[in-house]
Structures are given as structure tokens and as C-alpha cells.
Amino acid sequence: MSSNNESVQKTVTVALVLCLVCSVVVSAAAVLLRPVQAVNEKANMQMNILQAAGLYDPSKSVQEQFEQVTTRLVNVETGEFVTDMDPDTYDQRKAAKTPEMHRVLSGDEDIASIKRQANVAKVYLIESGDSIDKIILPIHGYGLWSTLYGFMALEGDANTVAGLGFYEHAETPGLGGEVDNPNWKAQWTGKKVYRDDDVAIRLVKGGADRSDAYGVDALSGATLTSRGVDNLLKFWLSDSGFKPFLDNVKQGRI
Ligand SMILES: Cc1cc2nc3c(=O)[nH]c(=O)nc-3n(C[C@H](O)[C@H](O)[C@H](O)COP(=O)(O)O)c2cc1C
Numbered sequence: 001m002s003s004n005n006e007s008v009q010k011t012v013t014v015a016l017v018l019c020l021v022c023s024v025v026v027s028a029a030a031v032l033l034r035p036v037q038a039v040n041e042k043a044n045m046q047m048n049i050l051q052a053a054g055l056y057d058p059s060k061s062v063q064e065q066f067e068q069v070t071t072r073l074v075n076v077e078t079g080e081f082v083t084d085m086d087p088d089t090y091d092q093r094k095a096a097k098t099p100e101m102h103r104v105l106s107g108d109e110d111i112a113s114i115k116r117q118a119n120v121a122k123v124y125l126i127e128s129g130d131s132i133d134k135i136i137l138p139i140h141g142y143g144l145w146s147t148l149y150g151f152m153a154l155e156g157d158a159n160t161v162a163g164l165g166f167y168e169h170a171e172t173p174g175l176g177g178e179v180d181n182p183n184w185k186a187q188w189t190g191k192k193v194y195r196d197d198d199v200a201i202r203l204v205k206g207g208a209d210r211s212d213a214y215g216v217d218a219l220s221g222a223t224l225t226s227r228g229v230d231n232l233l234k235f236w237l238s239d240s241g242f243k244p245f246l247d248n249v250k251q252g253r254i
Contacts, residue, residue: 043062043063044167045167046062046063046065046066046069047062048150048151048165048167049066049069049124049136049151050062050065050066050069051163051165052136052150052151052152052153052162052163052164052165053124053126053134053136053151053153053162053163054153054162054163054189055068055126055134068126069124069125069126069136070124070125070126070127071087071088071122071123071124071125072087072122072123072124072125073085073087073090073120073121073122073123074120074121074122074123074242074245075119075120076117076118076119076120076121076240076241076242076244076245077119077244078244079242079243079244079245079246079247079248079254080245080248080254081254082120085120087122090120090122092118092120092121092122092138093118095118095119095120096114096116096117096118097116101118101119101120102116102117102118102119103116103117103119104116105117105240109240110235111141111231111232111234111235112140112141112142112228112231112232112234112235112236113141113142113147113228113231114140114141114142114147114232114235117240121137121138121242121245122138123135123136123137123138123242123245124136124137124151131156132156132249133155133156134153134154134155134156134162135153135154135155135156135158135246135249136151136152136153136154137151137152137153137154137236137242138150138151139151139152139232139233139236139241140232141228141229141231141232141235141236142228142232143169143171143176143179143224143225143228143229144171144172144176144222144224144225144228145170145171145172145176146169146170146171147168147169148166148168148169148171148179148225148228148229148232149166149167149168149169150164150165150166150167150168150179151164151165151167152164152188152233152236152237154193154246156249157250158246158247158249158250159192159193159194159246159250160190160191160192160193161188161189161190161191161192161193161201162189163185163188163189164185164188165180165185166179166180171222171225172222175219175221175222175225176219176222176224176225176226176228178219178222179219179225179229184216184217184219187208187216187217188216191213191214191215191216192213192214193214193237194237195214199233199234199237199238199243200214201214201215201216201233201237202214202215202216202230202233202234203215203216203217203218203219203226203227203229203230204216204217204218205218205223205226206218218230
């Protein structure tokens, strides 16, 4: 026997009310959680920066540890600091998509396959007194399936690698995804970047000689991701990337 509660009209009304309530709850949660999300994203990025430099200590708060880091903006072309923009609000990825804030890279120059490069880049510095202890540079470039985003940390000599890490990519776990393998990442520490002013750091297919100051093992079974990492490093450490800035650091001009 059918009751009044089973009429089509009532079923539709209950479904509509339920949809309305759910959409209000989901929208409210999205709006209310946005500030928390932004704080977490910022802390996560700060942790990635500290990790790349080998400075992250999980037993301490990220915020507290990040106090030792100074964020600066650099004019990529001149390698000089930009002082009329706020590093805290500057979004380099957004700038790379904004016409007046980026330059389009020619095919020959674009070895990292990024197409557009922001004119101003963020750099992170660990300073002690007047000297720079560590320089952490944001880097990105295309692998096999995705753009890899990460940081390369250099010692204050602007030539010795303090660490390297990628925080975003979609390479295959176990193949290109081995860029996240701690053993592979550990190889970078202590390697040198420049030989006679040329970028000499590179990935070596089949394995680098342990005594090679510039060579790191390519990822086995992931030649294309390895090539992508090699290319993006060559790009960001060259005159098109951070070399003008690193030269200024080496020569004590900034
Ligand atoms: C499902 C699948 C996923 C793959 N993912 C990657 C990858 O993330 N990175 C990469 O370089 N090669 C990847 N490859 C392998 C490449 O297609 C290519 O064979 C490999 O880069 C060659 O490397 P090797 O010369 O070191 O063997 C993948 C292959 C398959 C079938």
C-alpha cells in the first residue's frame, strides 16, 4: 500500500532540499577553509625550500625555521635585486602568464620547454651578517609527462650545490618519479655547477663517476625525465636564468 510520503512530488522536494543543503555546506566549507588552505600551502612551500637547502628539521615548526630565510626578487636579465615589488605577494607562475611580466622564449633558447619566462624571479637567501650562506633558486622545466617544479640550493660560493628537490611533477612513480628518491637527491650535494664559467653540472646516463665533480647519475629507465632535469638545470643556471644573479653574488656586487 502506498503512503502519501511516497508521492513523486515529495521525493523530488526532498531531493532538491537535500541538494540545496549539501551545496550550501560544500560552498561554505570551501569559503571558510580557503584561508587555512592558503596558510598550509605557504607552509608547504617553505618546507620545500628548507628541504632543498638541507635545513629542514621536522621537530621544529616550519614558520620558525623559515625566519632564517630572506625572500628577494631578482631581475632575471640584469641579476639585480628588484626593490619596488613585494616578494611576499609576487606570484612568479602568474607573472609567466601575464604578457607585460614575461618574455616568450625562442625555440633554441627554450631548452627547458617552458615557453614563457617571468622577467622577475624569486630567490631565497640564508645570510649571516654581510655574507650569503645559501642561495635557493626556483627551477622548472618539462620532463616526459609533466613540468617539474623544484628548488636548487647553492652554497654561498654560488657554485657548490647544497641540495635539489622537486615538489610538483607527474612523472611515473618508479621511473621519472625517482627524482623524489632520497638516495638520488643526496648525490647532488657537493657537486659543482660551473667550470670555466660554463654550466658543467649534468646527468650521466649509465651512472656518473664518483670522482666526477659535475656529474650525477641519470635515472635508470627514465632517460626522458633525466634529459628534462638536465635541460632545466642548464637553462636556469645559464645566462637566460640565474647566471647574471649568481655572477653578481660571486663578485660581491650584491
Ligand atoms: C607506462 C610508462 C611510463 C613511463 N614513464 C616514464 C617516465 O616517467 N620518465 C621517463 O623518462 N621514461 C618513462 N617511460 C619510459 C620511456 O618511454 C622510455 O622508454 C625511457 O625514458 C627510456 O629510458 P632508458 O633509455 O633509460 O631505458 C615510461 C614508459 C612506460 C611504458
